[in-house]
Amino acid sequence: MKIDKIMVIGAGQMGSGIAQVCAQAGFKVLLHDLKTEFVEKGLSVIKKNLARQVAKERMTEAELENILGNITPSTELRNAGTVDLVIEAAVENMEIKAELFKELDQLAPAHAILASNTSSLPITEIAAATTRPEKVIGMHFMNPVPVMKLVEIIRGLATADEVYNTIEDITKKLNKVPVEVNDFPGFVSNRILMPMINEAIYTLYEGVATKEAIDEVMKLGMNHPMGPLTLADFIGLDTCLYIMETLHEGFGDDKYRPCPLLRKYVKAGWLGKKSGRGFYEYA
Numbered sequence: 159m160k161i162d163k164i165m166v167i168g169a170g171q172m173g174s175g176i177a178q179v180c181a182q183a184g185f186k187v188l189l190h191d192l193k194t195e196f197v198e199k200g201l202s203v204i205k206k207n208l209a210r211q212v213a214k215e216r217m218t219e220a221e222l223e224n225i226l227g228n229i230t231p232s233t234e235l236r237n238a239g240t241v242d243l244v245i246e247a248a249v250e251n252m253e254i255k256a257e258l259f260k261e262l263d264q265l266a267p268a269h270a271i272l273a274s275n276t277s278s279l280p281i282t283e284i285a286a287a288t289t290r291p292e293k294v295i296g297m298h299f300m301n302p303v304p305v306m307k308l309v310e311i312i313r314g315l316a317t318a319d320e321v322y323n324t325i326e327d328i329t330k331k332l333n334k335v336p337v338e339v340n341d342f343p344g345f346v347s348n349r350i351l352m353p354m355i356n357e358a359i360y361t362l363y364e365g366v367a368t369k370e371a372i373d374e375v376m377k378l379g380m381n382h383p384m385g386p387l388t389l390a391d392f393i394g395l396d397t398c399l400y401i402m403e404t405l406h407e408g409f410g411d412d413k414y415r416p417c418p419l420l421r422k423y424v425k426a427g428w429l430g431k432k433s434g435r436g437f438y439e440y441a
């Protein structure tokens with residue numbers, strides 16, 4: 159399957175990063191969101207990232223212009239009618255995603271692949287909202303997208319081998335490393351990462367150590383680039399809670415029970431870095 163044009167849905171942290179790496183790899187990209195200001199905000203993040211590469215003399219001004227020239231803003235979903243691949247990075251809500259994929263199925267050309275960057279929702283269920291479940295697949299990028307090498311590729315129950323192979327190939331073209339996983343709650347990344355973060359929160363909740371001490375143990379003792387509480391703030395505590403709830407519901411095992419302290423912080427609106435306060439405070 160030949161992929162030339164990609165539509166990225168959602169111009170937030172993940173969507174703008176995905177659009178950036180696609181444009182850098184030479185693909186024509188439509189960066190789509192509900193409102194022009196959301197798309198512009200995403201574009202400004204991309205410009206800032208690329209300008210840093212120019213300042214560090216890793217990229218020329220002409221290359222920057224060329225990459226930006228590959229990205230076209232979009233606020234009309236019907237623009238999906240011109241693309242070969244859609245990568246959806248909208249909010250983590252099954253109802254919204256199902257509705258979106260139903261519309262995309264009607265709008266996108268018959269050959270187009272519909273991928274989701276969901277961090278834990280079942281690809282099989284998203285695919286069931288379409289009439290082309292064999293062309294629906296998970297393409298789970300890690301945050302920050304321009305830096306992290308992994309893309310977890312999730313096969314839904316009906317995903318065709320040809321579609322998997324195309325997405326694996328695209329991932330390599332994006333200069334990322336694809337890893338194949340099957341469709342179970344949390345896939346591999348969040349099935350392992352989130353219980354660790356949740357356990358770190360329990361450790362704080364039970365007064366075993368301070369937040370700084372917990373982070374220091376994991377940073378210096380296990381060589382993690384960030385301690386688990388800092389990482390939770392970075393990911394967003396609402397996202398962490400949502401993923402824990404997905405694991406808890408999906409497996410029905412209490413070992414995935416979200417820590418009450420995590421629930422409390424989310425209820426307080428302490429969502430981490432993006433809201434200015436989580437386990438730590440941000441200026």
Ligand code: CAA
Pocket residue numbers: 207210277299300301302303304305306347348351383384389393397
């Ligand atoms: N966007 C683009 N580039 C970024 C960036 C961002 N948001 N944040 C950092 N960078 C770049 C910096 O510009 C810098 O690049 P250069 O080396 O080219 O100058 C490089 O990354 C390193 O940054 P810093 O020196 O500022 O800081 P650092 O060495 O501490 O690295 C980090 C920052 C890469 C974020 C590192 O701390 C890290 O790897 N943290 C863990 C990240 C992680 O675990 N991500 C996965 C989260 S889970 C997930 O995404 C899945 C999910 O579903 C929840």
